[in-house]
Amino acid sequence: xxxxxxxxGNIRADGHRLTRIRVFMIRTLFEAQRxxxxxEILTRLxxxxxRADRTTVYRELRFLMEQNIVGxxxxxxxxxxxxxLTEHHHHLVCKGCKNVKAVVLDNHLEDEERKIYKKEKFxxxxxxxxxxxxxxxxxxxxx
Amino acid sequence: xxxxxxxxGNIRADGHRLTRIRVFMIRTLFEAQRxxxxxEILTRLxxxxxRADRTTVYRELRFLMEQNIVGxxxxxxxxxxxxxLTEHHHHLVCKGCKNVKAVVLDNHLEDEERKIYKKEKFxxxxxxxxxxxxxxxxxxxxx
DNA sequence: AAATAAGATGCAACAATGTTGCAACAATAC
DNA sequence: GTATTGTTGCAACATTGTTGCATCTTATTT
Numbered sequence: 001x002x003x004x005x006x007x008x009g010n011i012r013a014d015g016h017r018l019t020r021i022r023v024f025m026i027r028t029l030f031e032a033q034r035x036x037x038x039x040e041i042l043t044r045l046x047x048x049x050x051r052a053d054r055t056t057v058y059r060e061l062r063f064l065m066e067q068n069i070v071g072x073x074x075x076x077x078x079x080x081x082x083x084x085l086t087e088h089h090h091h092l093v094c095k096g097c098k099n100v101k102a103v104v105l106d107n108h109l110e111d112e113e114r115k116i117y118k119k120e121k122f123x124x125x126x127x128x129x130x131x132x133x134x135x136x137x138x139x140x141x142x143x
Numbered sequence: 144x145x146x147x148x149x150x151x152g153n154i155r156a157d158g159h160r161l162t163r164i165r166v167f168m169i170r171t172l173f174e175a176q177r178x179x180x181x182x183e184i185l186t187r188l189x190x191x192x193x194r195a196d197r198t199t200v201y202r203e204l205r206f207l208m209e210q211n212i213v214g215x216x217x218x219x220x221x222x223x224x225x226x227x228l229t230e231h232h233h234h235l236v237c238k239g240c241k242n243v244k245a246v247v248l249d250n251h252l253e254d255e256e257r258k259i260y261k262k263e264k265f266x267x268x269x270x271x272x273x274x275x276x277x278x279x280x281x282x283x284x285x286x
Numbered sequence: 287a288a289a290t291a292a293g294a295t296g297c298a299a300c301a302a303t304g305t306t307g308c309a310a311c312a313a314t315a316c
Numbered sequence: 317g318t319a320t321t322g323t324t325g326c327a328a329c330a331t332t333g334t335t336g337c338a339t340c341t342t343a344t345t346t
Contacts, residue, residue: 017342019294053296058333074217092265103263105255112248113274120246121279122235129272136264160313160322196325201304
């Protein structure tokens with residue numbers, strides 16, 4: 001578990017530039033505590049009085065993915081979401097309030113991935129697992 | 144495991160209409176043996192000499208999802224994919240040739256879902272799990 | 287502190303995916 | 317065959333994501 005400043009320092013150490021937008025995008029993704037879509041990032045940057053172009057956000061996300069700082073996931077709608085890569089985790093997506101919460105499983109699927117290699121000769125590199133359902137507060141509202 | 148004709152019969156029995164496009168979309172999704180994106184469905188329908196509008200395909204997919212005939216999945220790119228709902232399964236997505244193969248796991252994640260309910264009070268209704276990696280033939284090519 | 291080089295940015299234009307309203311049409315029931 | 321209601325195509329639009337290029341910034345060098 002790292003913090004935003006450490007990551008920002010590493011980017012610098014790796015010889016990459018620290019631009020205003022780059023720094024604030026990293027902080028924004030950190031503070032969000034959940035994956036963000038590009039349009040959400042734009043809105044949040046605007047909240048810091050940082051006007052950035054759509055294009056820049058997309059390009060910066062690609063850069064942050066190449067640096068293995070940010071990862072890409074899907075949450076059931078037609079958008080792409082991005083989040084800071086920390087501990088390996090999955091997501092609970094509430095169908096009611098659309099909230100997203102990270103969850104760490106005991107079972108990391110290594111057994112399944114090993115079986116897949118034996119049976120199918122398919123070498124798993126990564127996986128994505130999202131759970132869809134209802135969070136506690138939405139469950140109560142429906143009861 | 145059902146076949147296309149059974150599904151088509153059930154739609155009829157449920158009081159829904161059997162239109163040319165509806166019937167061919169079901170057959171197309173069946174024969175594909177893998178999830179299809181809307182634009183791919185359009186192309187395949189054209190192969191049967193069936194000209195359909197984008198709009199119609201989107202609306203028909205929504206209908207088939209409401210009927211629980213078709214399910215929606217993500218495969219790592221920015222498109223939405225649809226497939227006939229049969230046995231519960233997951234997908235192996237090859238990063239090399241982009242091929243997609245269905246796989247049935249021994250572990251159906253019920254244990255994990257039960258633990259999630261206990262720990263997080265989050266009631267899981269469904270999940271989506273995709274594995275990304277390299278298929279046998281792409282592995283050999285890189286070796 | 288100014289000059290430089292390379293990377294980052296904004297803008298315009300475009301491409302693809304997906305949605306909505308509405309008029310015309312087709313599948314079924316009668 | 318006619319009526320009813322679901323289905324379809326079309327036009328227009330909204331959103332997401334990409335590309336080329338001129339301009340500006342960051343960080344280094346002098």
